Amino acid sequence: MTVPDPADRGTHAVMVARKQADAPAMTSPLGVVWRAVATIWSVPKARVGVALLGFFVLLAVFAPLIAPYDPSDNGFGRSEDFSAAHWMGTTAAGQDVLSQIIHGASTSVFVGFVAGLLSTIIAVTIGLTWGYLRSITGDVINFVVNLFLVIPALPLMIVIAAYLQNGGIGMIIFVVVITGWAWGARVLRSQTQSLRSRDFVTAAVFSGDSPARIVFREILPNMTSLIVGSFFGAATAAILAEAGLEFLGLGDSTTISWGTMLFWAQNSNALLTGQWILLFAPGLCISLLATSLSLINFGVDGLSNPRLREGANR
Amino acid sequence: MRFLLTKVGLLALTLWAAITLNFLLPRLMPGSPADAAIAKLAQNGPVSSATRASIEAQLGVPTGSMFDQYLQYLGNVARFDFGVSYTFFPQSVAGLVGAALPWTLVLVGLVTIIAFIAGTLLGVLAAWKRGTWLDTLPTVGGTFASAFPYFWTALLLLFFLGYVAGWFPTSGAYGRGTSPEFSAVFLLDALYHSILPATTILITSLGGWILGMRSTMINTLGDDYVTFAEANGLRPRTVAIRYAARNAILPNLTSFGLALGGVVGGSLLVERVFNYPGVGYLLYTAVVNQDFPLMQGLFLIITISVLMANFIVDILYGILDPRTRR
Numbered sequence: 001m002t003v004p005d006p007a008d009r010g011t012h013a014v015m016v017a018r019k020q021a022d023a024p025a026m027t028s029p030l031g032v033v034w035r036a037v038a039t040i041w042s043v044p045k046a047r048v049g050v051a052l053l054g055f056f057v058l059l060a061v062f063a064p065l066i067a068p069y070d071p072s073d074n075g076f077g078r079s080e081d082f083s084a085a086h087w088m089g090t091t092a093a094g095q096d097v098l099s100q101i102i103h104g105a106s107t108s109v110f111v112g113f114v115a116g117l118l119s120t121i122i123a124v125t126i127g128l129t130w131g132y133l134r135s136i137t138g139d140v141i142n143f144v145v146n147l148f149l150v151i152p153a154l155p156l157m158i159v160i161a162a163y164l165q166n167g168g169i170g171m172i173i174f175v176v177v178i179t180g181w182a183w184g185a186r187v188l189r190s191q192t193q194s195l196r197s198r199d200f201v202t203a204a205v206f207s208g209d210s211p212a213r214i215v216f217r218e219i220l221p222n223m224t225s226l227i228v229g230s231f232f233g234a235a236t237a238a239i240l241a242e243a244g245l246e247f248l249g250l251g252d253s254t255t256i257s258w259g260t261m262l263f264w265a266q267n268s269n270a271l272l273t274g275q276w277i278l279l280f281a282p283g284l285c286i287s288l289l290a291t292s293l294s295l296i297n298f299g300v301d302g303l304s305n306p307r308l309r310e311g312a313n314r
Numbered sequence: 315m316r317f318l319l320t321k322v323g324l325l326a327l328t329l330w331a332a333i334t335l336n337f338l339l340p341r342l343m344p345g346s347p348a349d350a351a352i353a354k355l356a357q358n359g360p361v362s363s364a365t366r367a368s369i370e371a372q373l374g375v376p377t378g379s380m381f382d383q384y385l386q387y388l389g390n391v392a393r394f395d396f397g398v399s400y401t402f403f404p405q406s407v408a409g410l411v412g413a414a415l416p417w418t419l420v421l422v423g424l425v426t427i428i429a430f431i432a433g434t435l436l437g438v439l440a441a442w443k444r445g446t447w448l449d450t451l452p453t454v455g456g457t458f459a460s461a462f463p464y465f466w467t468a469l470l471l472l473f474f475l476g477y478v479a480g481w482f483p484t485s486g487a488y489g490r491g492t493s494p495e496f497s498a499v500f501l502l503d504a505l506y507h508s509i510l511p512a513t514t515i516l517i518t519s520l521g522g523w524i525l526g527m528r529s530t531m532i533n534t535l536g537d538d539y540v541t542f543a544e545a546n547g548l549r550p551r552t553v554a555i556r557y558a559a560r561n562a563i564l565p566n567l568t569s570f571g572l573a574l575g576g577v578v579g580g581s582l583l584v585e586r587v588f589n590y591p592g593v594g595y596l597l598y599t600a601v602v603n604q605d606f607p608l609m610q611g612l613f614l615i616i617t618i619s620v621l622m623a624n625f626i627v628d629i630l631y632g633i634l635d636p637r638t639r640r
Contacts, residue, residue, distance in 0.1 A: 143327070147328060150575060150621055154580070154583075155582065155616045156617075158597060158601055161601075162609060164344070243463050244463060247463075247465050247583065248598060248601065250601065262465070262469065274478075276473055276474075279466075280470070286466065287462050287463065287466065291458050294460075294461055
């Protein structure tokens with residue numbers, strides 16, 4: 001940090017003044033988040049979603065405390081039925097099913113959160129820049145995004161995952177993010193385009209703000225709800241994709257997750273032995289977690305819909 | 315005409331991009347997929363130089379210029395030469411894909427059309443009877459069902475209706491001992507085998523159509539011409555179907571193309587569960603056996619099929635809505 005030259009003091013003062021003016025804007029994101037949560041909570045469907053998601057997050061965080069056994073401990077009897085010691089029985093390899101379900105929550109919540117976050121970051125960066133800049137690169141990005149939208153995602157994920165053999169959770173997140181960002185980018189781009197010609201953006205342009213500042217400090221905060229919505233959408237897709245890839249046996253089959261449980265259930269002939277809980281429980285958890293995110297999105301839709309309609313009328 | 319030319323041009327560009335992506339994928343990956351493929355092929359016997367060249371054109375070689383490889387690859391794709399599978403040695407990839415494709419096309423195609431029609435009707439009903447149980451039931455049910463992983467619905471149906479109840483066959487697309495032929499007996503048998511996979515795809519994809527149609531329908535119901543039709547004293551059913559629904563279908567059709575990719579992806583998992591001999595099951599087999607030539611060929615065919623379906627929907631959209639032709 002250099003000491004400001006006395007001649008520059010004027011500009012410096014302006015910058016300080018601007019920093020101070022920004023200060024409430026810096027704290028207001030918390031306020032925005034709080035208000036967003038309150039709005040989401042006011043929609044009954046979304047309230048159910050928040051409660052469900054909260055349950056799974058608690059399960060994921062406190063899995064080691066809640067689970068009765070170590071999920072990879074295979075020292076129990078094989079393919080046991082329900083009992084007081086094993087509420088959901090044991091797997092064909094002799095592991096406790098309940099402990100695996102509880103620990104599986106950690107994997108799904110983690111993958112959903114990280115992959116959703118990364119996809120959203122890419123979607124926000126590309127969608128906003130692409131929506132704000134009017135140049136020839138816009139057409140190129142348009143083409144690339146449309147390409148990623150029409151190429152079937154799961155086959156692409158399967159092919160990439162087959163080359164990067166047994167890469168585990170990191171590989172799965174990578175594959176899901178690569179194929180999952182395009183939808184959010186397109187939605188955010190159209191919203192940016194409709195906000196681009198609003199008065200507050202014109203005002204910012206005239207006051208000499210850089211394009212980066214306009215896009216990320218002026219336009220971005222106006223799309224919070226849409227961004228939150230695309231995060232939940234990406235997270236849902238990530239959780240379903242992760243389960244699908246692991247069910248096919250791509251990825252590390254020693255990971256404790258709901259997808260891997262289903263993989264082992266089919267490969268150990270749980271269908272024939274009649275241990276329906278091995279099929280039923282992991283899939284139900286995946287569905288409930290994915291549903292909880294979709295339900296929350298009903299509340300987020302309520303936040304963003306009036307604005308979307310304004311954009312559609314232009 | 316101009317509309318058609320633009321669409322054809324865009325299709326050509328998209329096809330080129332997909333084919334190029336297929337070329338780049340194995341070359342961007344760590345290790346040498348081509349060497350691994352040729353080494354596996356060599357276990358079946360001597361590898362002819364023609365086979366080696368076609369595999370290298372597809373999967374990449376460390377030597378030689380990238381541009382030459384690209385040209386050779388494009389030539390091979392134009393001749394449907396995707397090399398030889400080593401899982402099903404000595405069958406060609408093109409032949410294997412050609413045998414598997416009809417099963418998936420018929421299954422996914424028919425189910426998607428049924429789901430689209432049923433979902434659209436239910437969506438119209440839900441929007442028209444907004445707030446009643448006719449609205450709540452399909453909306454909530456659809457949301458929950460679309461969160462089901464395809465393979466889970468498949469596993470549950472397979473277990474409860476296939477194994478426990480024994481109502482449906484548990485594996486394959488036709489009974490053992492029969493072979494594909496055009497006879498009533500075989501077609502009925504194939505239909506019987508396709509009920510569970512079809513139901514799975516229907517259950518999971520229906521919700522999306524209901525929700526999409528419902529929301530566009532609610533938007534059109536607020537339009538002036540609907541109010542005008544109501545003010546004219548037309549029967550409610552006429553207003554709902556001839557005025558509102560007719561215009562709400564169009565936006566829903568756009569999502570048809572985009573949703574198709576998801577349905578195809580889901581059907582891959584469904585085929586794995588039911589051992590259904592389509593493209594998805596073949597892709598699974600290729601992945602498990604690290605059969606890279608087969609895998610690349612399948613990925614290309616799947617992608618091209620989805621692109622073509624999107625193209626057809628686009629053209630259809632242009633025919634149905636004159637405004638998009640500009």
